[in-house]
Amino acid sequence: MSDQTLFLGKFITQLFRGNPIASIAPSSRWLARTTVRNIDWNSVNTLVELGAGTGPITRVLAERARPDCRVVVLERDPDFARLLRERFGSVRPLDIVAGDVRDLARILSERGIERVDHVISGLPTPSLPREVRDEMFRVVSRVLAPEGTFNQITELAFVYWPLYRRYFERVEFVFEPRNLPPSGAYFCHGPKEVG
Numbered sequence: 001m002s003d004q005t006l007f008l009g010k011f012i013t014q015l016f017r018g019n020p021i022a023s024i025a026p027s028s029r030w031l032a033r034t035t036v037r038n039i040d041w042n043s044v045n046t047l048v049e050l051g052a053g054t055g056p057i058t059r060v061l062a063e064r065a066r067p068d069c070r071v072v073v074l075e076r077d078p079d080f081a082r083l084l085r086e087r088f089g090s091v092r093p094l095d096i097v098a099g100d101v102r103d104l105a106r107i108l109s110e111r112g113i114e115r116v117d118h119v120i121s122g123l124p125t126p127s128l129p130r131e132v133r134d135e136m137f138r139v140v141s142r143v144l145a146p147e148g149t150f151n152q153i154t155e156l157a158f159v160y161w162p163l164y165r166r167y168f169e170r171v172e173f174v175f176e177p178r179n180l181p182p183s184g185a186y187f188c189h190g191p192k193e194v195g
């Protein structure tokens, strides 16, 4: 089964289960590259990818992260997580975790991770329940390095700017017209304290 078919099937089933994955197709290679464009691969030490799906962004991380980096890749859906393990399980820096972002604090603490250079999110962040989103950004604000960023893919250019501004001091948006549909990524700097 192609990634597109698998993804579309998940889009439909998860919609009816009330867990929308918010996209009908995996990110293109263009969007995956754009989403990590601000990472300095020579100096980065620890990355976390949230909501990896079939792994288009994971593939870029696998190609670019040095073997001595730590890269935690989190995915809730068991079929996607199995696919990620098959594809990337043997790639040295990648640690594929089948789990929910609700457990991010525990997942990082079990691995002894206290500092993260960049968090890369393919999650449907605006659709997460408010308490889950707040808790995720609490954890992000605790672990993110001072110059670190929260990078978020989006199909809705600019629409969610105010939402990310609620959690970060500075938010940039980079448009990626070569994705179908045209999409982009938010680059969020300076996490605010979440009440």
Ligand SMILES: C[S@@+](CC[C@H](N)C(=O)[O-])C[C@H]1O[C@@H](n2cnc3c(N)ncnc32)[C@H](O)[C@@H]1O
Binding pocket: 020, 021, 022, 023, 025, 026, 027, 050, 051, 052, 053, 054, 055, 056, 057, 074, 075, 076, 077, 080, 099, 100, 101, 102, 121, 122, 123, 124, 153
């Ligand atoms: C829009 S898809 C993006 C997939 C991939 N990153 C890409 O760019 O093609 C969102 C992904 O987030 C995962 N996801 C949704 N809610 C999650 C949660 N609470 N914890 C972990 N993963 C979640 C979904 O299973 C899905 O794979």
